[in-house]
Amino acid sequence: MSEARVRGLVLGSALGDAAGVVRGRWPAEGPLRIGVSTQLAAFTIEGAIRASVRLDHKGICHAPTVIWHAYCRWAFLQGIEPERISQRWASGSGGGWPTGWLARVPALRERRGSAPATVAALTGLTQGTPTKPVNGSRGAHALTRSLALGLLHLLSGPDTCAKAVRETAALTHGAPDAQDAALAAAGLVAHCLAEDDPFRTWTASSPDDAHPVDALLRPLAMPHSASPDTVLELLKAPRAVPDRGQLAWIAPDATAASALLGALFVVSRFPGRDTVDAALRFAAGAPDGHSVASTAGALLGAAHGVDALPVELLSRLELAWVLDALARDLLQQYVDSPGGSAYVPARDPHWWDRYPGG
Numbered sequence: 001m002s003e004a005r006v007r008g009l010v011l012g013s014a015l016g017d018a019a020g021v022v023r024g025r026w027p028a029e030g031p032l033r034i035g036v037s038t039q040l041a042a043f044t045i046e047g048a049i050r051a052s053v054r055l056d057h058k059g060i061c062h063a064p065t066v067i068w069h070a071y072c073r074w075a076f077l078q079g080i081e082p083e084r085i086s087q088r089w090a091s092g093s094g095g096g097w098p099t100g101w102l103a104r105v106p107a108l109r110e111r112r113g114s115a116p117a118t119v120a121a122l123t124g125l126t127q128g129t130p131t132k133p134v135n136g137s138r139g140a141h142a143l144t145r146s147l148a149l150g151l152l153h154l155l156s157g158p159d160t161c162a163k164a165v166r167e168t169a170a171l172t173h174g175a176p177d178a179q180d181a182a183l184a185a186a187g188l189v190a191h192c193l194a195e196d197d198p199f200r201t202w203t204a205s206s207p208d209d210a211h212p213v214d215a216l217l218r219p220l221a222m223p224h225s226a227s228p229d230t231v232l233e234l235l236k237a238p239r240a241v242p243d244r245g246q247l248a249w250i251a252p253d254a255t256a257a258s259a260l261l262g263a264l265f266v267v268s269r270f271p272g273r274d275t276v277d278a279a280l281r282f283a284a285g286a287p288d289g290h291s292v293a294s295t296a297g298a299l300l301g302a303a304h305g306v307d308a309l310p311v312e313l314l315s316r317l318e319l320a321w322v323l324d325a326l327a328r329d330l331l332q333q334y335v336d337s338p339g340g341s342a343y344v345p346a347r348d349p350h351w352w353d354r355y356p357g358g
Contacts, residue, residue, distance in 0.1 A: 001154055001193045003331055004305035009189060010045070010327035012301020012309055013147050013294045014038045015317055016280050020290030024281035032316045035290050036113035040145035042319065043070040044168070045326045046102045046355065048149060049333045054357030056341040061357075064167040068127045071171070073098040075122040077109045088125060101354050105322055113290070115141050121172035130166055133174025140291035142173035143182045143256040147298040148330060150189025155334045161186055173256070180219055181256035185295065188260075192302035199271040199303065235264050242269040242282050247292075254288035262286050263295035273304035277313065329355070 018032040047070030051063035069089065076085045076098055090097035102108065117137035121128060128134035146168050153161040162183055169182040192198045234250060251262025263283065270279035279300060283293035301309060314320060332338055339351030346352065
């Protein structure tokens with residue numbers, strides 16, 4: 001794993017989201033706008049950093065609750081029940097609320113699409129859990145906003161990551177298959193970050209090249225109109241012709257499972273670092289192009305690194321600097337704790353102001 005791959009993961013996901021906004025038809029000039037899933041992903045990353053900072057300084061922390069707090073800051077900026085939300089969180093903040101540098105980014109105040117399950121949960125001021133869901137939503141945002149948490153699989157261990165990812169998805173999406181998809185995506189992201197050639201075994205047809213991806217994806221393919229074996233075999237067709245009809249068939253809706261299955265179909269057809277642009281344009285043509293392209297971009301960026309992302313597109317991407325800073329800071333916090341701890345002085349005296357863990 002390298003910093004370049006972590007940056008590629010975060011920026012690749014956002015670039016895929018931007019491809020979904022324009023349905024894969026990049027405008028000749030001007031900024032490339034991101035969607036609501038990238039806004040939520042930014043706050044997921046910020047929440048994960050603040051949770052780690054809190055753990056360092058307080059010795060105890062429930063990360064999904066800190067991420068829930070991050071989503072509340074997003075809702076406040078969006079004008080969603082601002083009085084009720086600020087009343088819930090402003091007391092005890094010790095100053096102006098919302099806190100942290102991310103809340104001062106103007107583009108995060110602008111509407112970039114709808115997130116009905118997330119908004120409904122935030123409006124109700126009740127965070128869901130796997131055992132006490134707030135709804136039965138199967139939506140893709142449970143997955144797309146949490147893709148960067150796959151890094152925790154490598155840095156904190158699979159068990160810690162699995163608990164955090166499932167509980168983070170359950171905050172607003174109660175369907176078990178949405179949580180399963182988010183968890184499977186985290187495992188695949190970790191695989192992309194760690195392996196030299198992560199897509200080789202995904203598209204293997206020989207039993208000798210079997211990979212745990214089958215075990216991860218089989219439950220997601222179960223509700224599909226075809227048999228799970230048919231779905232999985234379609235994903236294992238290396239360098240096959242990219243067929244839009246097959247993409248629409250394997251990823252027919254805006255569910256988390258469709259986002260992941262569709263993304264894996266895309267990377268099986270466009271696994272190379274020189275075909276990222278083509279992959280994202282193709283992915284954006286799915287029925288829910290935002291989620292499929294965002295997930296495919298995350299996997300390709302994690303596998304090949306930020307340098308594989310087209311510079312001419314990345315340089316126009318809205319929030320590119322913000323997302324790049326978040327990606328670097330996420331890795332730095334979990335590897336090096338620049339904000340110090342209860343027993344170790346901070347190397348960066350401004351880290352707590354950027355990511356207050358109180």
